[in-house]
Amino acid sequence: MTGTLYTIGMGPGDPELVTLKAARILAGVPVVAFFAKRGRVGHARSIAASLIGAGAAELRFEYPYTTEIGHDDPQYRVAMDCFYGKSAEAVAAALDGGDDVALLCEGDPFFYGSAMYLFDRLARAYRSETVPGVAGMSGCWSRAGLPMVHGDDVLSILPGTLDEADLVARLSGAHAAVIMKVGRNLEKIRRALELASLIDRAVYVERGTMSGERIVPLRDLVTPTAPYFSMILVPGRQGVR
Ligand SMILES: C[S@@+](CC[C@H](N)C(=O)[O-])C[C@H]1O[C@@H](n2cnc3c(N)ncnc32)[C@H](O)[C@@H]1O
Incomplete structure (x- = not known):
């Protein structure tokens, strides 16, 4: 019998925010798969460090x-498609051999999660179960002490990769917003928040719930770029509800 693919949300960074279900599955699976940047351990793998069972085999996909070439470069798309195809083949080989595989993902897998590249290629062909995780934004707004939405407030979740006009249009009139993927888009996001008159409510969170966490009003952030694990929160209604 073939194995089961478990796509597992590892939460925002603090290992105590991993679910009991994720921890139970990780302790028992024979194979753990995860993505990693070149030369790095892999963020989801580092969250899982104390939870993976002794003797589990690891499939590390680097x-x-x-950031070497632009994401809109055709060469990037071809290389990434090939990379995800080969990674899926390696996971499929383990599943075909009868092993269950836990595919790790930061935050929640179905919320901008990298694991979806393998889920899309494998979930129809194998038994599959997805374990939700605490999303990065949830960890960030909790650490920042920012109640975000209430009652009929609407929350807008925006990737900072959108172009400036699109960001301004979507932010204008927003009750509350989360802007993900800040990185090199910081200055553009700052301008868009200024134009949408939301800059004074915006809070910058870097590495929320992890070591090196930094939480400051966006106005106080002087750097022109931000690291990968950063987001901007604009809370909804202020004051006592
Ligand atoms: C590819 S998305 C992955 C989202 C993830 N699946 C989730 O549920 O949060 C990566 C983006 O999530 C945001 N992010 C995730 N966790 C974060 C954290 N702990 N602190 C700050 N930003 C985080 C950053 O904006 C980052 O660029």
């Missing part, structure tokens, strides 16, 4: 690129 991204061919991180």
